[in-house]
Amino acid sequence: MEIKNITGSVPITYQFDVEQPCSFPFTPDAGTLKIKFTQPVEDDKLLRLWFEYEGNIGVTTWEVNRVTPGWVELGMYAPWFPYSPELKQFCYDVLVHIDHSYEVVGLGKVEKLGEGLWHISQKRPSVDMVVTASNRFCKLRSAESGLEVELDYVDVAKWVVEDVFKKGLQVSKWYSEWFGVASSGDMRIVITPRTEGGGYTRTGFVVLPHIDAEAYTGQEIRYFSNLAHECAHLWWANAPVNSWEDWLNESFAEYSALMAVRELFGTAHFESILAKKLECSEGMPTIRGVERDDEKAFTVLYDKGCLVLYGLERMVGKETFLKLLKQTTTQKVSSTEEFLQLVAAEVGSGVATQLDRMLTN
Numbered sequence: 260m261e262i263k264n265i266t267g268s269v270p271i272t273y274q275f276d277v278e279q280p281c282s283f284p285f286t287p288d289a290g291t292l293k294i295k296f297t298q299p300v301e302d303d304k305l306l307r308l309w310f311e312y313e314g315n316i317g318v319t320t321w322e323v324n325r326v327t328p329g330w331v332e333l334g335m336y337a338p339w340f341p342y343s344p345e346l347k348q349f350c351y352d353v354l355v356h357i358d359h360s361y362e363v364v365g366l367g368k369v370e371k372l373g374e375g376l377w378h379i380s381q382k383r384p385s386v387d388m389v390v391t392a393s394n395r396f397c398k399l400r401s402a403e404s405g406l407e408v409e410l411d412y413v414d415v416a417k418w419v420v421e422d423v424f425k426k427g428l429q430v431s432k433w434y435s436e437w438f439g440v441a442s443s444g445d446m447r448i449v450i451t452p453r454t455e456g457g458g459y460t461r462t463g464f465v466v467l468p469h470i471d472a473e474a475y476t477g478q479e480i481r482y483f484s485n486l487a488h489e490c491a492h493l494w495w496a497n498a499p500v501n502s503w504e505d506w507l508n509e510s511f512a513e514y515s516a517l518m519a520v521r522e523l524f525g526t527a528h529f530e531s532i533l534a535k536k537l538e539c540s541e542g543m544p545t546i547r548g549v550e551r552d553d554e555k556a557f558t559v560l561y562d563k564g565c566l567v568l569y570g571l572e573r574m575v576g577k578e579t580f581l582k583l584l585k586q587t588t589t590q591k592v593s594s595t596e597e598f599l600q601l602v603a604a605e606v607g608s609g610v611a612t613q614l615d616r617m618l619t620n
């Protein structure tokens with residue numbers, strides 16, 4: 260991929276640096292683009308920038324983003340994405356020109372404007388623009404507790420899709436009861452045909468890697484907890500993702516998934532997963548301050564963070580714990596300090612101090 264040209268509605272110059280390491284941990288092969296206004300710009304004036312790229316995207320580092328005949332998926336974590344840490348959440352419109360035989364599914368409202376021409380409009384602020392396309396999309400649609408759920412899939416056995424869909428609805432129902440109304444309104448699940456790269460979630464949009472029917476039968480709990488984790492991000496997505504504060508997203512989503520496992524498969528399975536997490540967490544860095552691009556960050560946030568939340572649940576009891584979680588989502592708590600204050604206010608400063616200690620342990 261190459262930048263051919265960047266122009267603005269006001270005069271600009273730009274410098275594209277691919278020599279220095281990228282400061283955004285999720286796109287190691289991206290470059291830093293510095294845009295300079297060559298004239299003073301008024302504060303409230305709308306500025307437009309046009310980026311012109313050229314080249315083949317192919318399959319990128321994390322294997323999520325790709326443009327291949329069998330599957331198209333574009334979004335953040337690929338160097339083509341004009342990411343800015345200051346941007347936070349944004350709305351967007353995307354026009355997609357693609358071969359006539361392809362259907363487009365994306366984050367936002369998708370409309371077919373004509374043969375091979377699609378429009379995606381995202382009115383809900385999000386951190387990502389996701390565009391997927393396939394010439395073999397199938398879909399299922401239903402509603403649960405006022406939540407509309409749609410499932411789009413490519414190359415998955417019908418019975419597997421129906422089971423995933425049923426479980427997705429069930430999980431959403433539990434989460435709505437436990438954590439209150441999801442801020443993103445409705446839910447769309449996409450099961451992609453790619454086997455690499457894993458899943459991710461954006462406001463109301465869950466993307467999962469390929470599900471193999473044979474593996475699905477043998478690893479029912481693992482598939483369920485992955486789905487439950489991604490669905491949980493409809494509630495857990497308020498904290499910044501590029502620092503250790505991401506534990507407020509990842510550890511909470513992972514523990515929610517564990518709670519759903521406890522509901523569906525029983526306490527023994529819940530405890531055996533926790534025991535494995537305890538084993539993995541041995542000798543790991545502390546949650547507080549862990550670098551997001553540290554190779555141990557996954558274990559710290561997904562395993563160790565779960566143990567902290569389990570510890571909190573044990574300390575205050577299930578009922579109070581759920582109340583705390585509900586308040587955390589409804590107040591859109593986005594920092595650990597806020598969460599500690601909430602815990603102190605609801606169950607006392609002693610518990611908050613202990614929680615803080617677990618984060619620094």
Ligand SMILES: [Zn+2]
Pocket residue numbers: 488489492508509512
């Ligand atoms: Zn997650």
